[in-house]
Amino acid sequence: MKISGKVALITGGAGGLGKAFAAALLRAKAKAVCLVDISSRGKEVAEDLRLQYPPSQVDFYHCDVMNYDLFKGAFDFVQKRFGAIDIVCNNAGMAASDHNVSGSIRTLRLNLEAVYFGTKLGMDYMDKESGRGGVIINVASMAAFLPLMGSMCYNASKAGVVALTKSAGVPEQYEMTGVRVNALCPSFTETPLLDTSSGLREMIAQLPNHPIMSPEYVAEGFQQLVENEELCGAVMRVTPQKGIEIVPNRRKDRNSSSKL
Ligand SMILES: NC(=O)C1=CN([C@@H]2O[C@H](COP(=O)(O)OP(=O)(O)OC[C@H]3O[C@@H](n4cnc5c(N)ncnc54)[C@H](O)[C@@H]3O)[C@@H](O)[C@H]2O)C=CC1
Numbered sequence: 116m117k118i119s120g121k122v123a124l125i126t127g128g129a130g131g132l133g134k135a136f137a138a139a140l141l142r143a144k145a146k147a148v149c150l151v152d153i154s155s156r157g158k159e160v161a162e163d164l165r166l167q168y169p170p171s172q173v174d175f176y177h178c179d180v181m182n183y184d185l186f187k188g189a190f191d192f193v194q195k196r197f198g199a200i201d202i203v204c205n206n207a208g209m210a211a212s213d214h215n216v217s218g219s220i221r222t223l224r225l226n227l228e229a230v231y232f233g234t235k236l237g238m239d240y241m242d243k244e245s246g247r248g249g250v251i252i253n254v255a256s257m258a259a260f261l262p263l264m265g266s267m268c269y270n271a272s273k274a275g276v277v278a279l280t281k282s283a284g285v286p287e288q289y290e291m292t293g294v295r296v297n298a299l300c301p302s303f304t305e306t307p308l309l310d311t312s313s314g315l316r317e318m319i320a321q322l323p324n325h326p327i328m329s330p331e332y333v334a335e336g337f338q339q340l341v342e343n344e345e346l347c348g349a350v351m352r353v354t355p356q357k358g359i360e361i362v363p364n365r366r367k368d369r370n371s372s373s374k375l
């Protein structure tokens with residue numbers, strides 16, 4: 116997909132990775148980006164991006180994406196304001212440790228249930244019948260593959276995002292909707308999220324050869340998932356050790372006649 120002239124909706128857009136994804140799209144001349152976030156900081160972030168990347172339009176839409184009806188309102192807002200939606204990034208997320216049961220359940224709901232909402236809404240609003248097709252990027256994590264002690268719900272939610280994305284990205288679904296769906300799995304990245312779990316930074320510091328990546332580096336992988344029309348149902352890992360890599364998809368690598 117050529118990003119120039121396109122319209123994007125990014126959940127968690129006020130956060131570290133969300134802002135980096137928005138900046139990457141604006142540098143590539145996207146027509147408009149809407150930051151959908153529960154934090155009112157989104158207003159300043161939108162203003163900051165408008166100043167940095169004129170004449171692109173950057174809006175902030177205050178919304179709790181865990182509420183389906185409110186989240187649908189964000190899609191209606193972008194559709195009405197810009198006439199179309201081409202790119203959806205389900206990025207809003209949080210991390211709570213297992214000791215915090217209510218925080219852990221909220222983690223499962225935000226990181227997985229809300230990503231399901233955003234994937235369903237993205238497919239509905241961008242469907243080639245009513246829209247013009249498009250691409251959805253679901254932000255998972257390396258925690259989907261390499262679990263961390265003390266974050267059962269976080270790991271489970273991210274593994275769920277990978278499975279959800281691979282299901283949404285099967286060839287038959289793409290043929291029907293014209294919407295590609297891919298998963299992005301970064302390792303530790305320098306954002307405020309790392310300060311929300313006590314002891315996390317200390318744990319990371321103990322890991323051998325594990326520098327914390329910049330959001331801008333992760334955004335390079337994000338942009339590849341948006342632009343590369345060959346990628347659908349793809350899972351991309353971004354790590355300091357191995358860089359940006361696509362995890363082979365067993366189904367695509369098998370005889371094409373196989374259905375599993
Ligand atoms: N920072 C890291 O090391 C990594 C982060 N990730 C994932 O990247 C995504 C973005 O996280 P970061 O930018 O690192 O964190 P962040 O904390 O900087 O950004 C998260 C954003 O989501 C927003 N948000 C939280 N609950 C919301 C809700 N109910 N509705 C709407 N927005 C809501 C927050 O206000 C914030 O702006 C998350 O899904 C996270 O799990 C994945 C791998 C590595």
Ligand SMILES: CC/C=C\C[C@H](O)C(=O)/C=C/C=C/C=C\C=C\[C@@H](O)C/C=C\CCC(=O)O
Nearest residue numbers: 210256257258261266269302303304354355356
């Ligand atoms: C509790 C939430 C913590 C952090 C949030 C975020 O999801 C995150 O950064 C999680 C990262 C988890 C990383 C776990 C291990 C990562 C290892 C890789 O960087 C090493 C890469 C490859 C070697 C192993 C392999 O399978 O090839």
